[in-house]
Amino acid sequence: MSLHQKILGEVEAHILSGDWPPGYRIPFEHELTEQYGCSRMTVNKALSELVKRGLIERRRKSGSYVTFPQVQSAVMEIHDVKLEVESLGLDYAYYRDARSVRRINAGDGGRIDLPTASRLIDITCRHFAGGRPFCFEERLISLSAVPEAEGEAFDAVAPGSWLLGKVPWSTAEHRIRAVAATRPAAQALDIAVGSPCLVIERRTWSGGAPVTSVRLTYPGDRHELVAEFQPSAIV
Amino acid sequence: MSLHQKILGEVEAHILSGDWPPGYRIPFEHELTEQYGCSRMTVNKALSELVKRGLIERRRKSGSYVTFPQVQSAVMEIHDVKLEVESLGLDYAYYRDARSVRRINAGDGGRIDLPTASRLIDITCRHFAGGRPFCFEERLISLSAVPEAEGEAFDAVAPGSWLLGKVPWSTAEHRIRAVAATRPAAQALDIAVGSPCLVIERRTWSGGAPVTSVRLTYPGDRHELVAEFQPSAIV
DNA sequence: AAGTGGTCTAGACCACCGA
DNA sequence: CGGTGGTCTAGACCACTTA
Known part of the structure; x- marks a missing residue:
């Protein structure tokens, strides 16, 4: 070397x-x-x-x-919805809908890859931009990876922002799909059931262990992902 | 400098x-x-x-x-629909619907950033996987950037595959949205008008000059983008 | 064996900009 | 004004590889 x-x-x-x-x-x-x-x-x-x-x-x-951490760098980095909204010049608001601590079950199938009976936090919340619903978030957080999360109510700060400053991450995987709005998502976002939505599922690991899994649902007409690449940028 | x-x-x-x-x-x-x-x-x-x-x-x-042009890389690089389908283990087929050579006009607004009256090729085509429509492609190619394209009919090889081996690229930008299927897209993909579709718009430059702009429309239930990141991989 | 690239040195001059 | 980084030089030695 x-x-x-x-x-x-x-x-x-x-x-x-x-x-x-x-x-x-x-x-x-x-x-x-x-x-x-x-x-x-x-x-x-x-x-x-x-x-x-x-x-x-x-x-x-x-x-x-x-330098200060890249906010939303050229690619599709870990992104914080709050920063995303503010970078659009819109007012940001956050509302926590539900929060529970429970054990992983079959219904979570594949969303997060943890041993049977692992404890996790299950949160649903909404992000608003300029007063309108912007994003519906459904999140699981592994309590074995982030024990401090159990003491957090997440009623003022969104779990994404909280985690970003708390847990270093080593790998993230995104899955991006277009889906018809489900009933809960449609209600949360104030759109018609069945209208097109952009869904981003992100799973994050730290040192091989799963940390969190989040499903972000955006109304299709209000959101766009932009990614810029240069051939050499790939490792 | x-x-x-x-x-x-x-x-x-x-x-x-x-x-x-x-x-x-x-x-x-x-x-x-x-x-x-x-x-x-x-x-x-x-x-x-x-x-x-x-x-x-x-x-x-x-x-x-x-070097010889890179074909495909880790993230969401320039991707060739043919390779994508074959990597899924499905039969691939390609059909060219329309091809015309024309001058850029207001209807192309923003899709490709070329001087007024630039000549370009306008192509629509479809990709099939396992016999089913997989992707609807609408593409513009700048003839000033790729003059050889004028001699190509694109009825056997898809423009994406052709370009990939032909033109080195220096920058690519992706825009990813969820939309309701338009009438032409719905017909091409054999789905209902209004059903959710994943749309990927990719614009590619070579040495600062626009080369091509493509809009790929995938049925929402048949496609998913996957991208994996590591924090240090960002440039 | 010879020529290439990989790396490093010990200087140098300059533009910029904060104290 | 002085100290920083930006850039460049004219050498040097070495590792590698292939002609």
């Missing part, structure tokens, strides 16, 4: 571990130069790559700083 | 224009060094970036070569 890769990896590790939080000023080039006993070009190569990856930003005379 | 960016841009232009086709050996570093009157590091910086973008690959002692 080359030296600039080593430097890149170590700085990246500091950032991803939270050791160097957003806004933190990382060491100057000349400091890293001393620390690694190499020339400035080598350090510069590593830091330039981190800029391309969006992990740091650099300001002349001032230094290099860890 | 810095010199390494200039070199990068010019080499990229040669590749994207087809001037330097896949397999072509681009000039050696020392040749570019002479041509641009700069040091090897500067040339190297440009070429290393092209490796990251997947446009070239480099072999010691041999030289640097334009």
